[in-house]
Amino acid sequence: MKAAVCRAFGAPLVIEDVVLRPPEMGEVQVRVGAVAICHSDLGYLDGNWHSDLPAVYGHEVAGRVEALGDGVIGYAVGDPVVVTMIRACGQCRPCVQGKPFLCGARVDRRRGVLTTAAGEVVEQGLDTAGFAEAVTVHVSQIAKVPEDVPVELAALLACGVITGTGAAINTAQVTPGSSCVVIGAGGVGLNAIQGARLAGASRIIAVDLSDEKLEAARGFGATDVLRADIKGLRRAVLALTEGQGADYVFVTVGVISAYQGAPALAAKGGMVVMVGMPPSGAKMEVEPVIVAATAQTLTGSFMGSTVVQRDIPYLVEMWRQGRLQLEELVSKRYAFSEINEAIADARAGASRRNVIVMDP
Incomplete structure (x- = not known):
């Protein structure tokens, strides 16, 4: 599949072929329909926070489930979902206390979810790596959304809106x-x-x-x-x-x-x-x-103290009632091939959210 890979901080991303491993126990694979550019992405792209290169960033994602790992229940192939960076083990103290956004389980972002065609490990930025055609993430990171929610609006719910x-x-x-x-x-x-x-x-x-x-x-x-x-x-x-x-x-x-x-x-x-x-x-x-x-x-x-499976359905309902604005947050839509232009426009500071809409 194609992904926009960061190979040098502050440099344009390179769209190249990478290998996404299939989902394992408790994981799902999601075909990306849209991914928004968040300010945190810009921070990582500039090297403001620790990260190892090469890496794929992007964490405001929406799309459809295309594969399920063992042990995943409640989802089916084809379900429209929002993909967040909030990964929860369900067993640590914060998770048991109802604070999955503070999950203490540490995950190696260079564990081989993404590799280059030559076998080089690519970091799964923010546990998501959404600047790509598909992602493999833990099931705790996703929430179902109704079919009538446009994918580019659903992507906004993954970070900026919930935060x-x-x-x-x-x-x-x-x-x-x-x-x-x-x-x-x-x-x-x-x-x-x-x-x-x-x-x-x-x-x-x-x-x-x-x-x-x-x-x-x-x-x-x-x-x-x-x-x-x-x-x-x-x-x-x-x-x-x-x-x-x-x-x-x-x-x-x-x-x-x-x-x-x-x-x-x-x-x-x-x-x-x-x-x-x-x-x-x-x-x-x-x-x-x-x-x-x-x-x-x-x-x-942090992340709006969000419980993904509770808060995203609530926000969708607020949108349906006309009490939450989503369309008004979108500054511009871009093709995946225009991702560097979208990032440059986001850096300019005037945009609310620039959204990459993937080819169907």
Whole structure:
């Protein structure tokens, strides 16, 4: 099969023939129908996080099951599915506690799921390797979706949508009538706004450097928008929250200055939710006495605290009811042969989600 292989960080991907091994116990093989470009993919392609080359990245995938390994139940060949990077063993402490997104089982991404025609091992990036015509993944990583969900929209549910909506609904557990600040109005930020809206927040303040993104944020549910570079950002947030600050502040960008300023936007007893992923080694400073005196909570949110088989069907239902926007998240569709163009456009920063739609 064909895959877009990363052979040098920062360099264009090379579409070449690779060998995908058949599914083993507890695994499924999925024919890729669409794969979206996520900011995390860009980070790996740039070498911001540890990875061994050659590798195939891409982790926002949707397609159809085309083969089942031994022991797989509940799925049949031909089923339309979303493929996520959330692999769960079902037996470790986080899994038993209902937190499969924190599964402690370590999997060698160079275990031979992918190899070149010459036998060279290719890393299965993010346990998925979705920039390819097919993937072999653990059954815990997939969720069925109805036939009427377009494959390019289903792919969005694999990461960006669950990460943003889940940060609000699952991690923060936003309460009705509360106030939220969302720093960053990109793909994940827009979904955090949608999650806050679904949870019943009464005031949702989007913060970004781009006027275009702020205008888009209104369409996704932001009640107010603020430029991130204005003088007196904290005063502006206080003015919109009856002088209290926001009950929840979501940082959806991997920018340390955004993290640094987030606690000042939160109310006493408020929560700062860390969603965006800075490069490895980046650090922020926190003054503990202020956090203690204001009883604020600083918490991380990984993959929206998502339980794949629970949350993806819920989000599909929200989409069907017209309460969750998906089509509006797609900036542009590309052919697989145009993957480097799609990545370059995503790097430019204006796109929400660029989606590769595979040939039928």
